[in-house]
Amino acid sequence: MSEGKTGLQLRSLIRKTGELEISLVTMQTPEPAPDEVVVRVEASPINPSDLGLLLGAADMATAKASGTKESPIITAHVPEAGLKAMAGRLDESMAVGNEGAGVVIKTGASDAAKALMDKTVAMIGGAMYTQYRCLKANECLPLPAGTTPAEGASCFVNPLTALGMTETMRREGHKALVHTAAASNLGQMLNKICLKDGIPLVNIVRSKEQADILHKIGAKHVVDSTAPSFLDDLTHLLVQTGATLAFDAIGGGKLAGQILTCMETAANKTAKVYSRYGSNVHKQVYIYGGLDPRPLELNRTFGMAWGVGGWLLFPFLMKLGPVEGRLLRERVIDELRTTFASHYTKVVSLQEALDPANIALYAKRATGEKFLINPHKGR
């Protein structure tokens, strides 16, 4: 069988000189080891979490296209300040793409590997913007018969992140959630989980259009941070739901601090004795994204019982352990066409992913805009 001997792979390189270069390279597909399989990748989403590696700190307003139609090259300037934060990856060509799905076309000699032959599988592990991916059999999640790679392409990052939020809530003793940038693909999944599991969820959005998206899928509590009554509206919903944990995709600016302040106001509405240190209720914001690159500003008008911190899926899964992790993955597969269905605005080939017009769209990280790469599109 000659299929899959070589294939194209998308690479992102930032040079010491301050230049980002995104290009396609032809790669020899490795021979699978006994416990490995080779997958023909047919679908891999461009998640916000992929953009950091793909575009680095480059200023995409300076992007230039060169190369050929079959082998396009994108270059862009990386500002001095951004270059510093990229120190660890300079002059190293990086493969991109956290997750994807495809069909197993070759296997190693082990039974576990052989059992996957011809199966459609979902994968996690990086380097998915590639035509053929060799990986361990146990890094593949076989999809139910009839599931397409496009349906299974986003099995991991968004579904497990959303489930990670409700799991974190339970483990840290909270009883309701706040979520920002809440009309995102991830936010919609979180709403479906919370509706199904009976968890009160306060959705913070930045426009009426986003509020409408959530109302349409049945969200109960939606508040618009651009409304003049935002802080009062939010406090009201926090009193109603008792939410003391927020997951924030914005990162910069005042929003995280405003959430903590409103949580504190809500907690004090039921307090009986004055405490100069504020309420004893622990209020937590986990930041899992950076849609706003400005510094995070906390005015600390929320007592002393508070925390703000980074939250990432993989360290959370490590903490959770393999048994609990498997239960979450099983739930994703069971509800792949309902709770965890992803919607894409555009399906592109590897070459089209390097089209400046497409980059301009997905680099915006706009709510509702979501690209899927099919490395075999048109082949």
Next chain:
Amino acid sequence: MSEGKTGLQLRSLIRKTGELEISLVTMQTPEPAPDEVVVRVEASPINPSDLGLLLGAADMATAKASGTKESPIITAHVPEAGLKAMAGRLDESMAVGNEGAGVVIKTGASDAAKALMDKTVAMIGGAMYTQYRCLKANECLPLPAGTTPAEGASCFVNPLTALGMTETMRREGHKALVHTAAASNLGQMLNKICLKDGIPLVNIVRSKEQADILHKIGAKHVVDSTAPSFLDDLTHLLVQTGATLAFDAIGGGKLAGQILTCMETAANKTAKVYSRYGSNVHKQVYIYGGLDPRPLELNRTFGMAWGVGGWLLFPFLMKLGPVEGRLLRERVIDELRTTFASHYTKVVSLQEALDPANIALYAKRATGEKFLINPHKGR
């Protein structure tokens, strides 16, 4: 016995109209219940943690003195913005003073209470800026024979806070500490504990004078945040010590974020593989004070494995439980004249504590400036 039937007590009141009033009131001393004792308070420190309740959000530049020499009154204006945060205490006269020491002059009928008669005891529980304090016998810590009330006045807040820092370090899996405003009374105690227990401690100070204070007591790692080389100096010490936990008394401005950034730089110096999310090393800053009232600004150039949060002694002691708490208190008593010795710049009466010249000094919260109130001074 007629001693202690009535006594003076310091009170702080913030009116809805935006006026702070500090005054002395004459109080009837309660008859002790069976499990209670009455203590003649002879020493109570003015800790930074007392100033929040004593002065509230008042602008002390507007302070005016009135009343008589025996019964002085201080009034000051509370700005509109500050008044909002004081909502919980408006028009309520508050007793002040977290901790103190004195001599038991009357007891209830229980054996535990009677055993304390004539003993010099340390106390915690508020309302210590008073001549006679009635409290439960088990809220008193008997001091070793020969200890003066002045020596025992600061047995709780600073010693247990300093021990709470090293305990938190152990419990959360860190191996070294960073401390800011590190030449404070508390900071000096922390240095003595860390030297004794072999814990590497990075001290951040804001002047050469403060660095000198610490060097004199044997501190090994001191860095001056006003030096142009501050960030490099701090990173160097973080690499050397491996400190990934900081306790910060400053609260506002950029310092907490700078500490996290330097911790991340230090962690990446030993990292082998590039991770777009930064190092996996969890970096934590606990904020336990607010010397800088400006907002806290975090530029998030420190990856995703980080946390910032409030830290308070009493919730920590609750978490610790009674057995561990007792061990810490026993250590304080054992090392009261060495590790946990407090130094005061001035001993004042209740009336003198209301002298505008003294208020101007202790309201500055300046490192090295520490007042002790003796409610029986001159009597």
